[in-house]
Amino acid sequence: MNNVEKYARGYFMPPKPSMKWVEKEYITEAPTWCSVDLRDGNQALVVPMNLEEKLEYFQMLVKIGFKEIEVGFPAASETEFTFLRTLIEQNLIPDDVTIQVLTQSREHIIRKTFESLKGAKSAVVHLYNSTSVAQREQVFKKSKEEIIAIAVAGAKLFKECAAETEGNFKFQYSPESFTGTEIDFALDICNAVLDVWQPTSDNKVIINLPATVSMSMPHVYASQIEYMSEHMNYRDNVILSLHPHNDRGSGVADAELGILAGGQRIEGTLFGNGERTGNVDIVTLALNLYSHGVDPKLDFSNITEIIEMYERVTRMKVNERQPYGGKLVFAAFSGSHQDAIAKGMKWREDNDCQHWTVPYLLIDPKDIGREYEGDVIRINSQSGKGGIGYLLEQKYGLDLPARMRESFGYAVKNVSDREQKELQPEEIYDIFVREYVNIAAPVQFLNYRFTEHDDFQTVVKVKVNGEAREFTGAGNGRLDAISSAIQSELGIRYSNLIYKEHALTVGSSSQAVSYIGITAEDGTEQWGCGIDVDIMTSSVKALFSAVNKIASQRG
Numbered sequence: 001m002n003n004v005e006k007y008a009r010g011y012f013m014p015p016k017p018s019m020k021w022v023e024k025e026y027i028t029e030a031p032t033w034c035s036v037d038l039r040d041g042n043q044a045l046v047v048p049m050n051l052e053e054k055l056e057y058f059q060m061l062v063k064i065g066f067k068e069i070e071v072g073f074p075a076a077s078e079t080e081f082t083f084l085r086t087l088i089e090q091n092l093i094p095d096d097v098t099i100q101v102l103t104q105s106r107e108h109i110i111r112k113t114f115e116s117l118k119g120a121k122s123a124v125v126h127l128y129n130s131t132s133v134a135q136r137e138q139v140f141k142k143s144k145e146e147i148i149a150i151a152v153a154g155a156k157l158f159k160e161c162a163a164e165t166e167g168n169f170k171f172q173y174s175p176e177s178f179t180g181t182e183i184d185f186a187l188d189i190c191n192a193v194l195d196v197w198q199p200t201s202d203n204k205v206i207i208n209l210p211a212t213v214s215m216s217m218p219h220v221y222a223s224q225i226e227y228m229s230e231h232m233n234y235r236d237n238v239i240l241s242l243h244p245h246n247d248r249g250s251g252v253a254d255a256e257l258g259i260l261a262g263g264q265r266i267e268g269t270l271f272g273n274g275e276r277t278g279n280v281d282i283v284t285l286a287l288n289l290y291s292h293g294v295d296p297k298l299d300f301s302n303i304t305e306i307i308e309m310y311e312r313v314t315r316m317k318v319n320e321r322q323p324y325g326g327k328l329v330f331a332a333f334s335g336s337h338q339d340a341i342a343k344g345m346k347w348r349e350d351n352d353c354q355h356w357t358v359p360y361l362l363i364d365p366k367d368i369g370r371e372y373e374g375d376v377i378r379i380n381s382q383s384g385k386g387g388i389g390y391l392l393e394q395k396y397g398l399d400l401p402a403r404m405r406e407s408f409g410y411a412v413k414n415v416s417d418r419e420q421k422e423l424q425p426e427e428i429y430d431i432f433v434r435e436y437v438n439i440a441a442p443v444q445f446l447n448y449r450f451t452e453h454d455d456f457q458t459v460v461k462v463k464v465n466g467e468a469r470e471f472t473g474a475g476n477g478r479l480d481a482i483s484s485a486i487q488s489e490l491g492i493r494y495s496n497l498i499y500k501e502h503a504l505t506v507g508s509s510s511q512a513v514s515y516i517g518i519t520a521e522d523g524t525e526q527w528g529c530g531i532d533v534d535i536m537t538s539s540v541k542a543l544f545s546a547v548n549k550i551a552s553q554r555g
């Protein structure tokens with residue numbers, strides 16, 4: 001790749017850009033959203049959607065809350081035309097939703113477009129022609145004046161057709177390839193169209209400034225938008241719309257800075273489907289606003305359902321790292337992230353938090369229908385005790401002592417590392433049970449009885465390697481008595497007994513769970529867990545589990 005001299009910047013920075021948008025810190029209210037999924041998105045698909053698919057998609061867009069929807073390019077194909085007729089004739093357009101259709105500035109296409117709109121209560125009719133240097137020179141081979149004439153002729157025909165067609169029509173004009181157009185020429189052509197349409201406060205016109213191909217860094221696009229916004233005639237009666245594509249990966253940034261610079265309306269698609277690298281992703285834009293505490297006026301509370309429909313009817317895939325929608329965007333595999341998330345969640349439970357501040361999670365996954373369990377803390381060899389412990393606690397109600405979490409964390413990581421795979425919660429639970437719970441070999445605990453005088457005396461029935469035996473011992477508590485019986489009968493010494501117990505609130509609520517940690521003579525710490533309906537028995541089982549780990553290592 002050594003042809004860099006082949007390339008040069010092809011955009012036009014406005015003269016003396018004032019860049020007032022830089023001083024604005026954030027977007028204070030949602031723009032008007034216009035979905036172009038069924039037009040720009042559809043025209044980019046390998047197999048464009050059929051009638052039923054477009055209908056299903058339209059209904060989902062309505063459910064999400066879009067009030068403006070570009071439903072197609074009616075003159076393009078029979079399916080496009082029939083789709084629009086179906087929406088109108090079957091009365092499928094809610095009263096508060098305005099449909100939009102696109103047309104080139106060519107007489108027969110404009111006439112066909114208005115024909116398709118017969119009977120529509122209201123619609124935005126969208127006219128475009130290309131204005132960039134490259135398109136003027138190479139495609140249209142026309143002067144600036146001739147390009148303006150194409151736009152003006154279309155604009156005039158719009159008025160004529162609208163007058164002949166019953167319905168309430170709003171007009172929209174796009175200088176297509178705006179980002180490769182000299183800024184003053186873009187202004188001239190928009191003003192020429194506005195002169196024809198004569199917008200008023202009751203009948204505003206939409207001027208849509210597309211980054212048909214994104215060519216610059218976002219601050220340039222924002223400066224172009226600000227320039228147009230400040231210099232355009234009839235500005236009060238113009239709705240300034242933006243239509244970013246994502247060629248440089250900056251569609252979202254273009255849209256956000258463009259809004260700061262004066263854009264009032266955004267055209268985009270769900271998950272950024274669209275020509276080449278796509279249109280700007282409205283899910284991201286809307287949820288970015290949401291994350292700042294600004295109501296986006298779109299509802300993505302069931303993103304899974306939206307993705308299911310989107311993938312089925314477009315035959316596209318939502319990338320796993322796609323902001324908000326991607327399967328992995330809330331997932332934390334790495335130990336320190338999991339630990340911080342688990343602590344952050346706990347903090348929220350324990351404190352009266354007004355705002356969401358959980359580390360690493362920009363928004364609460366639950367707000368868009370994602371689950372903490374399965375979507376957030378996921379376990380592999382990069383994970384740590386915090387996340388693993390959190391998962392055991394959330395899903396199985398097992399609240400391990402801190403030091404046991406550490407020991408268990410390493411056990412789980414080792415399995416994941418060895419098997420080179422992610423571990424599911426059930427597999428983690430199985431490892432826990434296998435490693436710690438009610439371990440009965442080589443010593444199988446059967447039952448105990450106590451007598452109490454000055455201290456507690458016990459007789460514990462066990463089987464050692466299958467052979468029945470009775471251990472006896474005494475201590476100043478029941479567990480202490482059993483512990484001394486085990487140590488003297490088995491000849492095993494340990495110290496630093498750590499004990500924790502709680503009721504099992506997940507699953508069967510009548511169970512008690514105990515955890516015991518002991519330090520063997522060689523200094524290693526061993527952990528055991530006992531689960532039983534009786535709390536005393538659960539702690540004895542926990543002790544035997546820990547002792548069995550020392551005993552089995554001893555051979």
Ligand SMILES: CC(=O)SCCNC(=O)CCNC(=O)[C@H](O)C(C)(C)COP(=O)(O)OP(=O)(O)OC[C@H]1O[C@@H](n2cnc3c(N)ncnc32)[C@H](O)[C@@H]1OP(=O)(O)O
Binds near residue numbers: 040150176
């Ligand atoms: C950036 C965008 O997304 S723009 C929208 C793009 N979407 C689409 O094109 C999808 C739907 N389009 C179609 O189905 C077809 O292109 C149709 C039906 C609209 C037109 O079909 P055709 O006339 O057969 O073909 P085509 O689009 O190639 O026409 C090109 C001609 O239109 C002219 N033209 C293209 N766009 C425009 C326009 N916006 N205004 C006026 N003339 C235009 C070209 O200069 C060319 O002229 P020429 O015949 O003198 O060379």
Ligand SMILES: CC(C)C(=O)C(=O)O
Binds near residue numbers: 102174176208210211
């Ligand atoms: C028709 C126009 C608005 C378009 O889709 C674009 O320029 O990308």
Ligand SMILES: [Mg+2]
Binds near residue numbers: 210279
């Ligand atoms: Mg486009």
